[in-house]
Amino acid sequence: MNDSFFQLKEKNTSIRIEVIAGITTFLTMAYIIFVNPNILSAAGMDQNALIAVTCIVSAAATILVGIFARAPIAMAPGMGLNAFFAYTLVIGDKLSWQTALGVVFLSGLIFLILTFLGLRRRLVEAIPMSLVSAMAVGIGLFITFIGLQNLGLIVNNDATLVSAGKITGTVLIGLAGLMVMVFLEAKKIKGSLLIGIIFATLLAALFGQIQRPEKLISLNLNIAPVAFKLDILNALQFSLLGSIFTLMFIDMFDSIGTLVACCHQAKMVDEKGQIKGLDRLLTIDAIATMLGAALGTSTTTSYIESATGIEQGGRTGLASIVTGVAFLLALPFVPLVGVVPTYATAPALIMVGLFMMKEIKNIDFFNLEEAFPAFIIIVMIALSYSISTGLAFGFVSYVLIKTILLKAREIKPAMWIIAVLSLLFLTIDQIPALLEHFKTST
Secondary structure (H helix, E strand, O other): OOOHHHOOOOOOOOOHHHHHHHHHHHHOOHHHHHHHHHHHHHHOOHHHHHHHHHHHHHOOOOOOOOHHHOOOOOOOOOHHHHHHHHHHHHHHHHOOOHHHHHHHHHHHHHHHHHHHHOOOHHHOOOOOHHHHHHHHHHHHHHHHHHHHHHOOOEEOOOEEEEOOOOOOHHHHHHHHHHHHHHHHHHOOOOOOOHHHHHHHHHHHHHHHOOOOOOOOOHHHHHHHHOOOOOHHHHHHOHHHHHHHHHHHHHHHHHHHHHHHHOOOOOEEEEOOOOEEOOHHHHHHHHHHHHHHHHHHOOOEOOOOHHHHHHHHOOHHHHHHHHHHHHHHHHOOEEEEEEOOOHHHHEEEEHHHHHHHHHHHHHHHOOOOOHHHHHHHHHHHHOOOOOOHHHHHHHHHHHHHHHHHHOHHHHOOEEEHHHHHHHHHHHHHOOHHHHHHHHHHHO
16 A cells, blocks of 8 residues: 555645545544434444444445545445435334345345446436536535534524524534634645644533543444344345335435545546546445445445545545544544534535535536536535435436427437436335326226
8 A cells, every 4th residue: 555556646645645634534424423323223223233333334335445446435324325224114114124224235236236237337427517517516515504504503493494503602613613724724734624623622622512421442342233134035025126226326326426526526537527437436335335234234325525535635545544444443432533523523514515616617507408407406405405316306407408409419328317217216206106096096
């Protein structure tokens, strides 16, 4: 794992920059260590085992990305995907969590087959550049919204959905961290986001806003209660086909959005604008999902928080290896990692949102047939609180507009497939109800 392996000089980076980038990415996504087990435990799974599995799967997948794809992309059990697993498959559809893990495994297997056939790459490369830029902007707004929520500046409001939060002590601490990041960025100082996170955490400790953990080290790392418990045979039911494809669609669009946005931000594109090493990234994504299901967690996917490390200069797989190792080191120190409050990492997400907005200059808003789908992607990703939903609406609108304007020939064949998959993704939940409606009406 030397300089030549990662091509640090060619990519204008260094070991120090990559380490800072890797740690920054870890800190902004470390919440998954606690959130994923909390969500999946609602399905009746052992929470302590899930904490260990979340760390192990995140570490393994991210290190694989670093070594084989040599990209600064982190992977972990996906938010939204874990909620679908627990609340829809298990609680809603009354599946056992073992069968639900089988559904996750099969969705990853189908994903892997599509990748080997080259279909996933063709789908990604068929997306027009204006929509690629829109993905980055939309995800940037989405990340900013999450950051503002975590900070406490945006809160729930039953009348208006959201509203401005009160300026509390924790909000002021988070804003202080944000100002540190802005100042350091303005001065072109590397590691600004990481320094800002550490500053806010220390400030919180100084003002007694952080509770000391009961213990610094926890060695309760038994994964046996959930590992290798998946039930693939029971998952091979025709009635579960919709659930398998729903998971696959969500992961597909989330992965496409994240990889396209992050890889362009990391300058991992050739002269044609195509992502270098995309096949490897997609393959690891699918393998990680299957590995995660085997060990006992929901679908593993690429994490948009990788953008925080990329913004700190991360350009190679060394950053991913650092992130992966941090997850492994966190295993016995989970109580200590939990000391870093969400309002301390929130400013980093806000800053990344700012940086990703730069892509808006690549969208031609004077060309309505390109501007409208891009606009829909940007708005729907942020307001629907879902990358996959926003992309699906944008892709369908792009094909519809081109067709209405009698420019269907300009649409690449793979883009038609994307539009059909998008439409299926948006309507798959309604298909059983529609079929039942037709049955009763005939």
